[in-house]
Amino acid sequence: MTRRPVRPYHSARWNEPVLFELGGPGRRGTVPPASWSDTDASSLIPAALRRTTAPELPELAEPEVQRHYLRLSQETLGMIGISLFGTCTMKYNPRIVERVVARPYLAEVHPLQDPSTMQGVLGVIHALEQQLSALSGMAAFTFQPGGGAAAAFTHACVTRAYHAARGEGEQRTQIITTAQSHPSSPSTAHAAGYEIITLPVEADGYPSVDALRAAVSDRTAALMVNNPDDMGIYNPHIKEWVEIVHEAGGLCFYDHANFNGVMTRLRAAELGFDACMFMLHKTFGGAKGGGGPAVGAYGCSEQLTPFLPGPRVERSDDGFTLVDPVGGIGRVREYLGNVPQIVAAHAWITAMGADGMREAADLSVLANNYMEHRLLQVRGVTKAFPQMGMRRLEMTRFSLETVAADTGVTVADIQNRMTDFGIDAFWMSHEPWIVPEPFTPEAGEGWSLEDIDYWIDVLAHVIDEAYETPELVRTAPHNQAVARVDGSGLDDPARWATTWRSSLRKQQKG
Amino acid sequence: MSTYAPHPYMPSSTDDARDRMRAAVGVADVEELFEQIPASHRARQVIDLPDGVRSEAELERRLDDLLRVNRNADTDLSFLGAGLWPHHIPAVCDEIAGRNEFVTSVWGTPSSDLGRIQAWFEFASQLGALVEMDFVGLPVYSWGSAGGNAIRMAARLTGRTRVLVAESTDPERRRVMQTYAGLPGAERAIELVTLPYDRITGRIDLVAFEGLLDGTVAAVYLDCPNHLGVFESDAARIAELTHAVGAEVIVGVDPLSLGVIAPPSSYGADIVVGSVQPLGVPVSAGGGVGGFLATRDEERYAREFPTLQVSLTGTSTPGERAFGFTLFEQSSYGSREDGNDWTGNSVYLSMIRNTVYMALMGPQGFQEIGHTILGNAHAAARRIAEIDGVSVRFPDGFFKEFVVDFTATGKTVADINARLRAEGIFGGVDLSDDFADLGQSALYCVTEVHTEGDVDRLVRALRTAVSA
Numbered sequence: 001m002t003r004r005p006v007r008p009y010h011s012a013r014w015n016e017p018v019l020f021e022l023g024g025p026g027r028r029g030t031v032p033p034a035s036w037s038d039t040d041a042s043s044l045i046p047a048a049l050r051r052t053t054a055p056e057l058p059e060l061a062e063p064e065v066q067r068h069y070l071r072l073s074q075e076t077l078g079m080i081g082i083s084l085f086g087t088c089t090m091k092y093n094p095r096i097v098e099r100v101v102a103r104p105y106l107a108e109v110h111p112l113q114d115p116s117t118m119q120g121v122l123g124v125i126h127a128l129e130q131q132l133s134a135l136s137g138m139a140a141f142t143f144q145p146g147g148g149a150a151a152a153f154t155h156a157c158v159t160r161a162y163h164a165a166r167g168e169g170e171q172r173t174q175i176i177t178t179a180q181s182h183p184s185s186p187s188t189a190h191a192a193g194y195e196i197i198t199l200p201v202e203a204d205g206y207p208s209v210d211a212l213r214a215a216v217s218d219r220t221a222a223l224m225v226n227n228p229d230d231m232g233i234y235n236p237h238i239k240e241w242v243e244i245v246h247e248a249g250g251l252c253f254y255d256h257a258n259f260n261g262v263m264t265r266l267r268a269a270e271l272g273f274d275a276c277m278f279m280l281h282k283t284f285g286g287a288k289g290g291g292g293p294a295v296g297a298y299g300c301s302e303q304l305t306p307f308l309p310g311p312r313v314e315r316s317d318d319g320f321t322l323v324d325p326v327g328g329i330g331r332v333r334e335y336l337g338n339v340p341q342i343v344a345a346h347a348w349i350t351a352m353g354a355d356g357m358r359e360a361a362d363l364s365v366l367a368n369n370y371m372e373h374r375l376l377q378v379r380g381v382t383k384a385f386p387q388m389g390m391r392r393l394e395m396t397r398f399s400l401e402t403v404a405a406d407t408g409v410t411v412a413d414i415q416n417r418m419t420d421f422g423i424d425a426f427w428m429s430h431e432p433w434i435v436p437e438p439f440t441p442e443a444g445e446g447w448s449l450e451d452i453d454y455w456i457d458v459l460a461h462v463i464d465e466a467y468e469t470p471e472l473v474r475t476a477p478h479n480q481a482v483a484r485v486d487g488s489g490l491d492d493p494a495r496w497a498t499t500w501r502s503s504l505r506k507q508q509k510g
Numbered sequence: 511m512s513t514y515a516p517h518p519y520m521p522s523s524t525d526d527a528r529d530r531m532r533a534a535v536g537v538a539d540v541e542e543l544f545e546q547i548p549a550s551h552r553a554r555q556v557i558d559l560p561d562g563v564r565s566e567a568e569l570e571r572r573l574d575d576l577l578r579v580n581r582n583a584d585t586d587l588s589f590l591g592a593g594l595w596p597h598h599i600p601a602v603c604d605e606i607a608g609r610n611e612f613v614t615s616v617w618g619t620p621s622s623d624l625g626r627i628q629a630w631f632e633f634a635s636q637l638g639a640l641v642e643m644d645f646v647g648l649p650v651y652s653w654g655s656a657g658g659n660a661i662r663m664a665a666r667l668t669g670r671t672r673v674l675v676a677e678s679t680d681p682e683r684r685r686v687m688q689t690y691a692g693l694p695g696a697e698r699a700i701e702l703v704t705l706p707y708d709r710i711t712g713r714i715d716l717v718a719f720e721g722l723l724d725g726t727v728a729a730v731y732l733d734c735p736n737h738l739g740v741f742e743s744d745a746a747r748i749a750e751l752t753h754a755v756g757a758e759v760i761v762g763v764d765p766l767s768l769g770v771i772a773p774p775s776s777y778g779a780d781i782v783v784g785s786v787q788p789l790g791v792p793v794s795a796g797g798g799v800g801g802f803l804a805t806r807d808e809e810r811y812a813r814e815f816p817t818l819q820v821s822l823t824g825t826s827t828p829g830e831r832a833f834g835f836t837l838f839e840q841s842s843y844g845s846r847e848d849g850n851d852w853t854g855n856s857v858y859l860s861m862i863r864n865t866v867y868m869a870l871m872g873p874q875g876f877q878e879i880g881h882t883i884l885g886n887a888h889a890a891a892r893r894i895a896e897i898d899g900v901s902v903r904f905p906d907g908f909f910k911e912f913v914v915d916f917t918a919t920g921k922t923v924a925d926i927n928a929r930l931r932a933e934g935i936f937g938g939v940d941l942s943d944d945f946a947d948l949g950q951s952a953l954y955c956v957t958e959v960h961t962e963g964d965v966d967r968l969v970r971a972l973r974t975a976v977s978a
Binding site: 011016018019020023026027028029030031032033034035036037038039041042044045046048049050051052054055056057058059060062065066068069070071072073074075076077078079080083085090091092093094096098099100101102103104105106107108109110111112113114116117118119120121123124127131134135137146147148149150152153157160161164169170173183184186187188189190191192193194195196198228233234236238239262264265266267270271281285287288289290291292293294296309329330331332333334335336337338339340341342343347349350351352353354355356357359360362363365366367369370373374390391392393415416419424425427430431445446447448449451475477480481482483484485486487489490491493495496497498499500501502503505 | 517519520521522523527528530531532534535536537540542543544545546547548550551552553554555557558559560561562563564566569570572573574576577578579580581582583584585586588590592593594596598600602604605606608609610611612613614615616617618619620621622623624625626628629631632634635636637638639640642643644645646647648651652653654655662680682683685686688689690692693695696697698699734741743744745746768769770771772773777792793794795796797799800807809812819820821822823824825826827830831832833834835836837838839842843844845846847849851852853854855856857858859860862865866868869870871872873874875876877878879880881882883884885886888889906907927928931936939958961962
């Protein structure tokens with residue numbers, strides 16, 4: 001594949017004021033219905049709790065609000081450009097789902113309705129549970145966790161309840177994870193009261209069996225690990241790991257955020273895991289939405305099912321019912337989970353089928369290896385852990401260390417400059433970086449070969465710029481809605497402002 | 511080679527694309543690319559799922575068939591609330607939140623996703639104006655999560671591990687907060703102590719409160735209005751006493767009430783939490799939940815936030831405005847287990863609905879909707895209380911929800927609700943399990959979406975139900 005020239009691009013640039021600077025006194029964006037009762041409403045509020053001054057909100061008419069936010073949407077790249085963002089697999093979100101979940105038969109259902117009146121909601125939860133059980137081998141799933149981190153937290157809580165029920169709650173105080181696991185594993189386990197042991201990554205890109213053996217003890221409560229990790233590296237000793245932790249009396253949680261490349265080839269339960277987590281809002285076709293509403297579907301073995309949060313959907317002769325498990329961890333979030341995302345995942349699995357998911361996994365891994373083949377021919381691009389010679393799965397961690405050393409241009413500069421060509425920011429790496437100047441693209445199955453080629457062409461072009469006109473890259477972006485953000489005051493209490501009122505106050509002081 | 515027909519979601523599911531990629535990579539069979547996975551790890555059991563439904567028409571029909579059996583607030587007349595309330599959603603909220611740029615945005619950079627980050631800042635700014643707090647985090651999973659985060663903040667701030675939680679807090683939410691507090695006895699667990707309510711007024715029992723409050727208390731958590739609908743009109747006194755022992759005051763609110771109800775900051779709240787659902791988010795069988803956290807802009811609080819926050823800042827072009835993340839390092843993304851609790855994907859797309867909703871409402875809209883809800887809810891309560899054997903507990907000082915007591919009718923709420931259901935009405939949330947002291951009581955929710963005709967229809971159906 002030869003490089004093609006890049007195409008000129010410029011983002012919409014509205015210089016749109018902050019909402020508070022728009023509108024004018026007395027303007028109305030919406031008028032609520034008047035009460036049909038002639039009661040004097042103010043008399044219904046205890047004097048101590050009456051609001052005396054109106055909230056300092058802007059006043060705009062409906063079209064002003066609409067156009068302001070239309071402009072802001074145009075100043076958001078999202079997936080309108082090419083977005084090959086590594087980890088967890090961002091993918092195409094079938095639009096049919098948005099249409100369906102907006103219908104009153106879902107949008108206007110209340111979760112406290114009598115179960116007989118919402119059999120469709122309970123039915124879709126049950127159906128998805130069956131589908132994910134088929135994919136993972138787990139006995140049960142809960143969709144209550146509102147994201148991947150919440151599913152990790154659920155596991156930490158289930159772990160706590162499981163060991164407490166066996167009288168080992170006070171003894172088992174440690175959770176083991178790896179440096180390449182997502183930050184949500186150690187942080188949620190810590191929030192649940194555990195001490196964290198983080199195994200370092202070794203030469204092949206994962207921690208050694210010996211390191212794990214040295215870490216486990218009768219204090220081990222659980223292992224929380226992702227595999228493959230977000231470098232596309234699969235730990236081939238994972239079954240042995242699970243055995244070691246089980247022998248020590250701990251539970252094993254499989255963060256399956258990086259499921260895309262192994263869909264239909266691996267089942268967490270067959271590897272011996274007690275629990276796993278899937279991202280419905282990413283891997284299973286639900287929208288990312290800039291960060292939710294999301295679902296971290298948490299699945300577990302029969303042994304852990306009694307500890308799941310409730311309510312659980314159960315099937316009986318009279319249809320679906322809701323049951324609160326006695327001895328379960330209660331709630332990790334109110335109600336049944338993000339039902340629109342549950343519908344999205346159910347729809348996606350139904351549309352893909354076992355055949356389509358197999359093909360998606362094949363295409364993800366094929367596309368990544370194609371990218372890797374081309375990227376390694378680009379000047380200054382190197383691969384992390386090159387000594388691990390086997391093919392990566394659905395993503396590969398690369399490094400721009402050479403480019404940075406040669407030109408002083410960093411991976412963040414390159415990321416910014418690529419947005420000047422309509423390329424959405426790539427994923428670098430979670431903190432702390434174990435690879436210098438990292439970047440991690442992931443094509444998944446949702447982008448065409450032309451898109452993938454163009455992404456690489458843009459990167460190659462920008463790296464050329466880094467060598468030839470480094471200042472151009474260092475000061476990027478130039479074709480975006482605004483120039484490079486000045487982060488210097490963001491952690492300064494005298495300057496940070498998370499609200500307009502705070503900003504006004506600090507400006508007055510300033 | 512392939513046995514598949516091209517799939518509409520997968521541009522490269524053609525022989526041509528696969529052949530080109532295989533040729534470049536140098537493999538004859540894709541299977542060669544999975545060499546990292548040992549044979550003994552491969553799924554032994556065939557994945558028991560049917561082949562995909564590649565026709566959108568067929569898929570839509572299946573989803574329709576599955577979901578259309580749901581009765582809902584459109585097919586039936588609903589008086590269900592309990593923290594997830596029915597409100598009118600302006601059409602512009604749907605349009606903006608449905609914009610593909612917002613729906614699909616991944617993370618981006620502060621420059622290339624400027625519009626989304628500005629909208630987030632405007633969310634925080636408008637919410638800050640409603641609660642009169644200067645420091646607002648990006649939203650969390652739910653009101654219960656926000657409450658859980660707040661009590662954990664308070665425990666870190668005070669070094670204490672007991673939190674008084676009002677008994678009149680929604681039990682569903684309380685269960686979430688309990689999970690965040692930790693399994694009793696676990697390392698670093700927080701003890702939640704129930705703060706009883708006065709059976710006559712529905713408000714926190716001040717005598718009991720003073721008995722429970724001492725220097726070991728990290729925080730007091732209360733909602734205003736509380737789960738029984740009642741305003742905590744002694745909140746200022748409670749805050750004063752709480753501060754006197756060096757503890758934090760956490761107040762949960764319905765932001766839609768704040769056009770007419772005093773912001774919690776005015777009566778001494780240190781941390782304000784609540785739901786973002788009433789601000790333009792559909793109930794969606796519970797998928798609409800979302801929560802927020804706000805405090806004064808003081809380092810003491812700001813440095814304990816577990817969330818991400820957006821701050822106004824500049825760019826490399828003099829005079830140009832932009833937005834960036836503040837205090838990122840203290841999040842779990844920045845510091846793993848050394849950060850404040852944990853964060854992750856949340857309900858950020860709901861924030862787009864929220865900011866549009868608040869922008870449309872403005873100060874007058876919030877005031878008017880507050881008056882409408884108060885007027886409708888109180889008028890409905892009066893009419894319901896005229897039914898023989900039916901009374902309204904705590905008839906003064908509620909917002910949009912009120913407790914209807916059916917005990918004197920000799921009927922259970924379950925029985926009455928079953929009869930209402932047969933008439934196409936969803937009666938109020940049954941309180942008889944969680945609030946046994948209230949007898950056969952139900953929590954009714956009446957808002958601006960309920961007409962006088964709706965309430966009359968309810969009252970007629972209730973008369974029949976209680977006398978049947």
